[in-house]
Amino acid sequence: MQLAWSRSGIELGARSGLEARLKATAETMGRLRRIGRARRALPPNVRALGWVSFANDFASELIYPVLPLFLTITLGAPVAILGLIEGIAEGVAVGLRGVAGWLSDRAGERRRPWIIAGYALSALARPVIAAAPAWGYVLGGRLGDRLGKAARTAPRDALIRDSTPPALVGASFGYHRAMDTAGAVVGPLIAVLLLASGWSLRSVLWVAVVPGLLTLVFLARVREAPKREETTLELDSHDVRRLPRPFWLVLAVWTLFSLGNSSDVFLILRAHDLGLSATLVILAYALYNLVYSALSWPLGALSDRVARTSVLTAGLAVFALVYLGFAVAPGSWAVWPLFAVYGVYIAATDGVAKAWVADFVPPGAAGTAYGLFAAASGGALLLASVVAGLLWSRVSPEAPFVLGAATAACALVLIVLANRTSSLWGK
DSSP states (O other): OOOHHHHHHHHHHHHHHHHHHHHHHHHHHHHHHHHHHHHHHHHHHHHHHHHHHHHHHHHHHHHTTTTHHIIIISSSSOOOHHHHHHHHHHHHHHHHHHHHHHHHHHHHOOEEEEEEHHHHHHHHHHHHHHHOOSSSHHHHHHHHHHHHHHHHHHHHHHHHHHSOGGGGHHHHHHHHHHHHHHHHHHHHHHHHHHTTOOOOOHHHHHTHHHHHHHHHGGGGGGGOOOGGGGGGOOOTOOOOOGGHHHHHHHHHHHHHHHHTOOOOOHHHHHHHHHHHOOOHHHHHHHHHHHHHHHHHHHHHHHHTTTTTHHHHHHHHHHHHOOOOOOHOOOOOHHHHHHHHHHHHHHHHHHHHHHHHTTOOOOTTTTTHHHHHHHHHHHHHHHHHHHHHHHHHHHTTTHHHHHHHHHHHHHHHHHHHHHHSGGGTTOO
């Protein structure tokens, strides 16, 4: 009798376990089908540009953690040269960010030539870096890469906006950011695996050439956006002074925030300063990109359903808390949760901020608006990085993060105040 009960219990347990697994599998398949339907709802240009950005960031983020070691170890350059190269490359590229978008508007909203030229320039710059016999060649390669990014960014964002119906703008920018950052997850992990397998730093840089060239293959699927009926403007889109007031308020808020949002290299330096090895720093950076990639699309889609400013203020609040966390972190263990939560901040702001710009830009002026947005935020980030370097060396390693938290708090307050007077946003 007891044996029969035992067998019956085993059979019931096995049946219930099988039912639970089948239910979980059905739920997973249902979730995948919903994701597939949501992806198919996005415009073809957005999906194509997602793959372009995936391949490009795979290449660039494979290089990013390796390049400082390559310069200082393989080429024997002093550490000061790192800051010089990045400062010159970013500084030269800032001005082109605004001009490229404006010129793409003047050319009848033809974005594709700028996008192709920008990605091609970055792809051709990578072999120059990999083959560099001295640090001057690396400077030339970084200049080419940053100029390529400056040339393509505003026209690409304008093409995403022009290709997308208003109800999906947040989802489109979120999807693009998710694909872009997925490449940024894979790149550093591949770099770690190759280095652990005994590859030289120069060999790893040559590997980055391949996904960079794949961007040119994926670009064949990108088309110009169809003209909309309202594209014949009542407003002269080539006169930046006539962009609507809400756009300038958006630009002011984001520039203020960017004045404290220094380069992520300071987060990497801080992680190392707190005790993480070089390999663990790269893995922590990959964790940040993983969270960023996983949440960008959902949070972008959420901003289509609720006020974008609600998502943005939440993101800025997270940024301020994370920067304060890096300032007061008690040890290396704190780096892991801080980097993970930092991914939540950027997922809630990067694509959503671009969708926010789209809400206030008239037809035919998207390139100009995104060019101004990229130039202003990029210039502010460059200044923030210079200031952060001075604060780090002359005050303390904690000081740049306190400044970043303060500027994020100020930008957050400005958004809240503007929301209380909704007419400021033209609503």
